Amino acid sequence: MPELVKLYIRQVCVGFALSAAFVALLLWQNVGNLGHLVLASDIGWLAALMLFVFNGLVFAGVQFSISVMRMGENNGPKGGARRAARSAPAFALARSEADQRG
Numbered sequence: 001m002p003e004l005v006k007l008y009i010r011q012v013c014v015g016f017a018l019s020a021a022f023v024a025l026l027l028w029q030n031v032g033n034l035g036h037l038v039l040a041s042d043i044g045w046l047a048a049l050m051l052f053v054f055n056g057l058v059f060a061g062v063q064f065s066i067s068v069m070r071m072g073e074n075n076g077p078k079g080g081a082r083r084a085a086r087s088a089p090a091f092a093l094a095r096s097e098a099d100q101r102g
Contacts, residue, residue: 007064007067008064011060011063011064011067012060012063012064014059014060014063015056015057015058015059015060015061015062015063015064016052016056016059016060018056018059018063019052019053019055019056019058019059019060020052020056022055022059023048023051023052023055026051027039027048
């Protein structure tokens, strides 16, 4: 299996684990009376499942995008000389208030 596919599967698992923890905390802390609504309803399990799946998709996407973006980090020179940007001094004229009036 290609390394990128393994990375994707690993990050999806992490994203859904984070989603499970997030939904459990939402229901346990009863944020916006959500815990009561889910536990008191006869189809509250469907709401909890939808929260888990949709948050899992978001968290998995974020996990994978962060891991892909971190692949491109440059941790130092790989070869060749790096040239520093040269800066030139900038000059500006300053006038006093008396020069500006007259």
